Amino acid sequence: MDLISALRRAAFTRPNLLLVVAPGATGPRLAMERFTREHGWSLADTAADADALVEIGELDEPLTAVAEVLWRQLPRPAVRLSLGDEVGVGEALARLPERLRSWRPTDEPSEEWPEPPMADRAPDRDGLRLDVLRVPLGPVLPYWPAGLRLVVDMQGDVVQFAEVELLGVTGRTRPYWTGETRSAARRLDAAARLLGVAGWTAMSTRCQILRDRLLAGGTGTFVATEVDRLARRVRRSPLLGAMLRGLAPLPGLGDAHERLSNWLAEVARASTADEAGPPVAELLNVLPDVVFGAELSVVRLIVASLDLDIAEITEPSHGGISHG
Amino acid sequence: MGWYVPVMALAALGLALVGATYAIGLLVTVQRRPLVTPPFLAGGLPREHAVSRFHVRWYVVTLLFLAFDMEMVFMYPWAVVVAEVGVEAVVEMFTFLAVLLAGVVYVWREGGLRWT
Numbered sequence: 001m002d003l004i005s006a007l008r009r010a011a012f013t014r015p016n017l018l019l020v021v022a023p024g025a026t027g028p029r030l031a032m033e034r035f036t037r038e039h040g041w042s043l044a045d046t047a048a049d050a051d052a053l054v055e056i057g058e059l060d061e062p063l064t065a066v067a068e069v070l071w072r073q074l075p076r077p078a079v080r081l082s083l084g085d086e087v088g089v090g091e092a093l094a095r096l097p098e099r100l101r102s103w104r105p106t107d108e109p110s111e112e113w114p115e116p117p118m119a120d121r122a123p124d125r126d127g128l129r130l131d132v133l134r135v136p137l138g139p140v141l142p143y144w145p146a147g148l149r150l151v152v153d154m155q156g157d158v159v160q161f162a163e164v165e166l167l168g169v170t171g172r173t174r175p176y177w178t179g180e181t182r183s184a185a186r187r188l189d190a191a192a193r194l195l196g197v198a199g200w201t202a203m204s205t206r207c208q209i210l211r212d213r214l215l216a217g218g219t220g221t222f223v224a225t226e227v228d229r230l231a232r233r234v235r236r237s238p239l240l241g242a243m244l245r246g247l248a249p250l251p252g253l254g255d256a257h258e259r260l261s262n263w264l265a266e267v268a269r270a271s272t273a274d275e276a277g278p279p280v281a282e283l284l285n286v287l288p289d290v291v292f293g294a295e296l297s298v299v300r301l302i303v304a305s306l307d308l309d310i311a312e313i314t315e316p317s318h319g320g321i322s323h324g
Numbered sequence: 325m326g327w328y329v330p331v332m333a334l335a336a337l338g339l340a341l342v343g344a345t346y347a348i349g350l351l352v353t354v355q356r357r358p359l360v361t362p363p364f365l366a367g368g369l370p371r372e373h374a375v376s377r378f379h380v381r382w383y384v385v386t387l388l389f390l391a392f393d394m395e396m397v398f399m400y401p402w403a404v405v406v407a408e409v410g411v412e413a414v415v416e417m418f419t420f421l422a423v424l425l426a427g428v429v430y431v432w433r434e435g436g437l438r439w440t
Binding site (some may be wrong): 048067070093111113115128132138144149285 | 368
């Protein structure tokens, strides 16, 4: 059995992780992303791709149900972890390869999944009758806001209806992006997500590295010049421009391309504190209208371009204290 | 009989390769029972079956593709003899292409290629 153990050692040196993140658990998520980046691990896009399911933050009932579905979808060997805060992240992850190598088959019962019915038809925009598929987007998708589920009605690849569901917001949920440094880091995080969805992975990773440097107390000037260079490259890219220009224009915020440029410009100027965007509740209200008629991949770009932090949704209910 | 030796050898090699694939699979697998799971839907479950009807537009494109696919089938033998037959063959083929092109123009005019 030396062959099998050798194969296992090779296969699990750098496991792929699938993250279920509670809104507001941004701290441990960032620690996680930093660890995986520094160790050359990668985050899984889907359950089939993953070796471990990592629950980050405190999951409420609906999010636990999501984690439960995903856990049953993970091919074995698989390990399930739960991380509460950033302190234990490195230690828990460092033990992961060993746990995967020593995994032994258990007598789990064979999975029974319900057989869904055939899709029904509805009139489409061409005046024809076409199948309608009800598809959930999120909460576990790459570069997707934690705790957001966008349920869309698809006809072909076109969104005909959308509604927003929020998961994981509890009484203890607190937004992470507070204070000046974190606001700047938030802009970089948002840029990293949008660039990631757009497929410019190298640039996305660059944004994440600068974000982490900023949060670790990196000097403003170095980060600012780096972000400035990065912003110029992003602005100049014709491909990215073709993808994002004119996409989901919002009053006062511009289209997706302008929003991305503004985020980076804000960090480069090191002045984010006075430029808080509209409240997340407002953005969530317009989201279904914005994605109406969009193609599936465009929906992902639109959501990434809005920089939604679901954890902020709890703020208005705290006795009406508002930023004035 | 000697004619069949290469064929038999190839068949044997094919079987051996397929058998080896299965054997390696059995040898290194961690769990014999395959994972039965619905498609990944970001942590949700599908509400409808994946089998669904396509938009009628695709059928127009399919018919167009078939027309030109068949044209290519005719062009291969034509390419072999065109030099021998000469001008006559060239005229015939381009007349044929013109007839097909008329179909494309018709579909275009009817809006069959309009996507949005």
